[in-house]
Amino acid sequence: MTPLDDSAGLALHGITVRFGGLTALEGVSLRVPPGQVVGVIGPNGAGKTTLFNVVCGLVRPTGGTIALDGAPLAPRPHRLARLGIARTLQGVGLFKGMTVLENVMTGAGHTARAGFLAGLLALPRGDRDERRLREEALALLDRFGVAGHANALPGTLPYAVGKRVALARALAARPRLLLLDEPAGGLGAQDIEELAEVITSLPGDGGCAVMLVEHHVDLVMRVCGRIVVLDFGRLLAEGTPDEIRDDPAVAEAYLGAAVEEGAQA
Amino acid sequence: MNLLRSATLLRHLALTLLAGFALYLLSLELDPFRNFQLATVAAYLCATAGLTVLTGLSGQLSLGHGALMAVGAYTVALCQNTLAEHDVTGNGVLPLSLLAGVLVTMAAGFVIGLAAARLRGPYLAGVTLAVAVAVPAATVTFDELFNSEQGLGVYVEPPPLSLGPYFPNERWQAWIALLGALLTMLLLANLVRGRFGRTLRAVRDDEVAARLSGIDVARAQVQAFVVSAAGAGLGGGLLAVLAQSVSPGAFSLTLSLFLLMAVVIGGLGSLSGAVWGALLLVALPDLAHQVSSGLVASSPAAAQRLEGNLPLLVFGLTLIVVMIAMPGGVQGLLHRVTGWARRRLPSR
Secondary structure (H helix, E strand, O other): OOOOOOOOOOEEEEEEEEEEOEEHHHHEEEEEEEOOEEEEOOOOOOHHHHHHHHHHHHOOOEEEEEEEEEEEEOOOHHHHHHOOOEEEOOOOOOOOOOOOHHHHHHOOHHHHOOOHHHHOOHHHHHHHHHHHHHHHHHHHHHOOHHHHHHOOOOOHHHHHHHHHHHHHHHHHOOEEEEEEEOOOOOOHHHHHHHHHHHHHHHOOOOOOOEEEEEEEEEEEEEEOEEEEEOOOOEEOOOOOOHHHHOHHHHHHHHHHHHHHHHHHH | HHHHHOOHHHHHHHHHHHHHHHHHHHHHOOOOHHHHHHHHHHHHHHHHHHHHHHHHHHHOOOOOOOHHHHHHHHHHHHHHEEEHHHHHOOOOOEEEEEEEHHHHHHHHHHHHHHHHOOOHHHHHHHHHHHHHHHHHHHHHHHHHHOOOHHOOEOOOOOHHHOOOOOOOOHHHHHHHHHHHHHHHHHHHHHHOOOHHHHHHHHHHHHHHHHHHHOOHHHHHHHHHHHHHHHHHHHHHHHHHHHHHHHHHHHOHHHHHHHHHHHHHHHOOOOOOHHHHHHHHHHHHHHHHHHHHHHHHHHHHHHHHHHOHHHHHHHHHHHHHHHHHHHHHHHHHHHHHHHHHHHHOOOOO
16 A cells, blocks of 8 residues: 555545534545544534544435545444544543443454354453453553553543543554544643644554544644644635644634634633 | 463353352252242342343343243243153253243344344333233233143153152252353353453443444344343243243233342342342242231231232332442442451551
8 A cells, every 4th residue: 555545544525414404514525544644623513523423424424425445435333443443532431330441442342353152151262352452451551651540440530541541442443543532622731742742653653544623723733734624514724734824714714713712711 | 270360261160160069068958948949049040140231231221021031931831841741851851941941032032132222211111111011911812822821830850860769859949940040150250251241331331432442232232132031031941940830920020120129239230249139039028928927916907918019018118228328239238348348457
């Protein structure tokens, strides 16, 4: 696979979503090539999360096509992990009745080989799977500096730790494309700093592409190679961070207002 | 020791054998009536263990497990009687009938599970409630096969002669039921400890996050129903063998509610909690019976009114107290006590 191959990675073409009379997305096209970090920004209600939900198969588009590595994709949520697509949810979205370690192991569940019968009879195959999942999950938790919380329940964790665990759970699936839905929401400056480092490191190991929905514009400008701006469900602009920063249409529709919001917050 | 820690099957097998040996010794000591009670606990345990996996782990409420037990019981009854009519006898007959009971109940559980995977909360409760009411009614509708309210007798062979001419039948029944319960607990413990258990809990906690983690939610929910139905089927079949008869009255809606209350009081989602639940299912009615028969001397009229209603009252009150005082059930309380004791004791 050559990096300049036009069809590699995720491609959305003319995606339209209507909920009854409300048009959430209108003819949105964009590409996320392998190893790139693409940011999606826009005011509240611009359709960012709907766009994610379309890629995940949680929302069926009214029109338009999705392709993954050139092949048409009709996404169904539970098949994504196997296709190499992982996603974090707004907020934390962890399984509250399971320990941190189990949460992360669940993220990698689709890589397990042993089936139902192996589980029923507790065959050694299942034990080997479990051991591997546990070790990989612990390594990921260690990488994010939260291995000390491995046996804690998510409800007992500080918010920032929960966000890291959620990120570890998504990465446990070893994705080629990671969808991050407001990963910096509710985080302090120090945590955002570390998050930026993690995101920029992702394309390096294994060439994981990232699609990032975020209100924190500083973070988006810093980590993204390309930025897509949505406004009222339409693609307003697309380009490098510098191009977006200098785009008068973007400044008028979004950035000016957003900076003020950021200053107040 | 390391091998036991790393090999789940060996660890669970060792625990099962240990429990089996202890229960064997117990069955030798108990009088026939207590042995019969022990057998009944074991039969109920198959059902409560299955129900706690369904409701506690996958988060699906079932008010119809009494009916699933009836499916197992009637299947075992029909199998046993048909085989006896054709003079098929031997040691393999009863296990075969019980297996048939489990398989037929699993099929019923699959059908209910398919509906259940599309329903949530009160709607799921409604469907399973309908099952609980419909199955006993079906025995009246198809009375040529099921003999209506009277039910069927179940042919069960006496204990093998090799055990001696005076071997108490109740002890033999206890052994059969305990074997079934231990097998159920072993298999369910294997499932719950592994990936399957994690998958079910993920579905219970957050369906969207579970989907995004690669879990087919509907499939997991149907699987949970089938696994749970297998336990209920075996439990019902064992009850049929113990009572040597089946009738719709034994598998009423009340039984379904009792089962659910038992797993909640025992500790929802925990297999050890299911043991407490099964014990309560036998102990509380017994206790209530003793109370009402104690009343006979002082006030026969009150005793007559209480007889039959008292178990329900006691169970309801226990449920309310447990929900307020210890929402984790008996097992949750034990867990907290041992955790507290471990913190208080000086660490090694």
